[in-house]
Amino acid sequence: MKQASGIIFQVLQSVLVVLIAPLVLGWVNQCRAWLQNRSGPGVWQPYRVLNKLFHKDAVLAHDASLLFRSTPYILFGCMWLAVGIVPVLATSLPFAPAADVIALVGLFALARVFVSLAGMDIGTSFGTLGARREMMIGFLAEPAMLMTLFTASLISHSTSLPTIVDTLGHGELVIYPSMAFAAVAFVMVLLAENARIPIDNPSTHLELTMIHEAMILEYSARHLALVEWATSLKLTAYITIGFAIFVPWGIAQAGDWEGLLIAFAVLLVKLALAGAGLALLETVSAKMRIFRAPEFLGTAFMLATLGMLIHFLLEA
Amino acid sequence: MPSLPLWSQLINLLAALLLLLAFAMLTQRRVLSLIRLFAAQGFVLALSTLVVAYTTNQPDLYMSVAVTFGLKVLALPWFLHWLIRKLNVQWDIETVINIPVQMLVGIVLVIFAFNLAAPISEIAGTITKSTLGIAIASILLSFLMMIARRKAVSQVIGFLAMENGLFFAATSATYGMPLVVELGILFDVLVGTLVFGVFFFQIRETFESLDIHHLEKLKDR
Numbered sequence: 001m002k003q004a005s006g007i008i009f010q011v012l013q014s015v016l017v018v019l020i021a022p023l024v025l026g027w028v029n030q031c032r033a034w035l036q037n038r039s040g041p042g043v044w045q046p047y048r049v050l051n052k053l054f055h056k057d058a059v060l061a062h063d064a065s066l067l068f069r070s071t072p073y074i075l076f077g078c079m080w081l082a083v084g085i086v087p088v089l090a091t092s093l094p095f096a097p098a099a100d101v102i103a104l105v106g107l108f109a110l111a112r113v114f115v116s117l118a119g120m121d122i123g124t125s126f127g128t129l130g131a132r133r134e135m136m137i138g139f140l141a142e143p144a145m146l147m148t149l150f151t152a153s154l155i156s157h158s159t160s161l162p163t164i165v166d167t168l169g170h171g172e173l174v175i176y177p178s179m180a181f182a183a184v185a186f187v188m189v190l191l192a193e194n195a196r197i198p199i200d201n202p203s204t205h206l207e208l209t210m211i212h213e214a215m216i217l218e219y220s221a222r223h224l225a226l227v228e229w230a231t232s233l234k235l236t237a238y239i240t241i242g243f244a245i246f247v248p249w250g251i252a253q254a255g256d257w258e259g260l261l262i263a264f265a266v267l268l269v270k271l272a273l274a275g276a277g278l279a280l281l282e283t284v285s286a287k288m289r290i291f292r293a294p295e296f297l298g299t300a301f302m303l304a305t306l307g308m309l310i311h312f313l314l315e316a
Numbered sequence: 317m318p319s320l321p322l323w324s325q326l327i328n329l330l331a332a333l334l335l336l337l338a339f340a341m342l343t344q345r346r347v348l349s350l351i352r353l354f355a356a357q358g359f360v361l362a363l364s365t366l367v368v369a370y371t372t373n374q375p376d377l378y379m380s381v382a383v384t385f386g387l388k389v390l391a392l393p394w395f396l397h398w399l400i401r402k403l404n405v406q407w408d409i410e411t412v413i414n415i416p417v418q419m420l421v422g423i424v425l426v427i428f429a430f431n432l433a434a435p436i437s438e439i440a441g442t443i444t445k446s447t448l449g450i451a452i453a454s455i456l457l458s459f460l461m462m463i464a465r466r467k468a469v470s471q472v473i474g475f476l477a478m479e480n481g482l483f484f485a486a487t488s489a490t491y492g493m494p495l496v497v498e499l500g501i502l503f504d505v506l507v508g509t510l511v512f513g514v515f516f517f518q519i520r521e522t523f524e525s526l527d528i529h530h531l532e533k534l535k536d537r
Contacts, residue, residue, distance in 0.1 A: 174325065175322075175326065175329050177328050177329045177331070177333075178332070180336075181336065295416060298416040302422070302423060303336075305423055306336070306423070306426065310335070313430050313450070314447070
């Protein structure tokens with residue numbers, strides 16, 4: 001019985017997250033528009049864009065190989081799997097034991113490698129440029145991300161996300177100073193990994209400083225739609241990982257249908273707040289030069305390491 | 317993990333904030349932001365002392381909270397603001413050498429300080445015993461800042477931040493020094509800063525810059 005409800009929960013969560021991921025992106029964009037005194041395109045705009053792109057005919061470069069064509073599907077699959085592993089609505093999902101947080105970071109790395117390869121595949125200078133920059137950001141952001149996750153793992157004695165949620169969210173309330181450091185580091189990594197300001201500007205298509213957009217410049221129609229969808233899924237995955245570690249309250253346990261409804265309502269509130277916060281962060285900060293990115297991510301790494309050290313000093 | 321009482325947790329949180337601010341000062345380029353961070357550090361220091369005073373019920377400490385707040389959150393930052401306005405270095409951006417390297421050195425210092433404090437914390441009986449490592453770490457970080465900076469104003473802020481760390485160390489090791497000693501030190505710091513202020517004007521008059529580097533060439537030829 002528990003097994004069956006677990007599977008239903010898993011399917012429900014996976015479908016739901018895929019459906020609301022563009023909404024998260026739309027909400028962030030809408031908040032940004034409001035903060036910049038514009039009326040904005042509305043929160044449903046990403047869905048309209050996806051709909052439009054799916055109805056267009058795809059154009060491929062002459063030299064595009066199988067790698068270029070298959071990357072959008074791999075990318076989308078990776079991100080979908082990632083949000084299936086993260087306890088968004090409920091813990092004890094059947095997928096969750098398959099991968100802990102380290103495997104999750106590996107999954108993001110896999111997606112990154114494929115996007116970079118696809119960017120270089122067609123041989124345009126923009127694609128190569130974007131791929132190189134992406135790899136640079138990635139190799140700096142990953143250690144910081146892992147250190148952040150290790151801090152949470154040290155507290156809950158497990159690298160599996162559901163266990164972390166159970167320990168932090170359903171235990172007694174304790175102030176963890178180390179988690180404050182980890183949270184700041186995590187937000188910095190989130191900004192860098194999702195190509196947001198201060199590292200990259202998500203709303204530009206023609207700029208010499210772009211990173212993510214430079215790699216996917218040659219994609220069109222359904223391929224582009226999948227890449228865009230995967231981008232919004234990645235953002236949602238990162239935000240929900242943040243929820244699972246730093247604000248794990250309200251996530252249901254398996255087989256608890258009433259808890260599921262509450263979890264859904266809590267999730268929407270949390271997503272709305274996080275999206276508004278993200279928009280605010282992006283509005284008040286300016287994009288930095290690419291050569292300042294190592295400093296930014298170095299700070300994130302340092303904060304995460306400090307969090308771990310403080311855990312050993314104050315909490316062990 | 318046995319959970320600590322709430323007050324103790326709060327002190328730990330404030331101690332962690334203090335360390336964070338020490339790191340922020342280490343990596344801050346702007347003089348103006350540096351002064352703001354210094355004021356914030358003073359505020360966190362006063363707050364944590366207040367919590368210690370309340371939990372351990374020591375009227376002496378309330379006094380030092382008031383003096384700390386008055387001096388380190390209001391008077392000294394105000395004086396420094398006035399000073400940089402007079403010297404016209406408000407918008408100065410310092411060319412700090414290689415911030416990532418400084419941060420790595422900072423992390424090594426923190427590890428060193430934590431290890432240094434561990435045996436002392438073990439035998440101490442105060443509720444603040446685990447924060448001694450953080451106090452030593454912030455002293456060392458401020459020291460590093462004084463070494464790495466080239467402008468006179470930031471060096472003085474590093475000196476003041478070091479005093480903050482020492483004050484915190486005293487609070488966490490022995491619930492603060494006797495009031496007479498504390499007042500003496502604070503008075504020294506105040507006078508020291510005023511004297512430094514006079515020095516700034518002299519340095520600028522002689523070299524037309526506040527860069528300490530010029531002081532290395534003081535030979536008569």
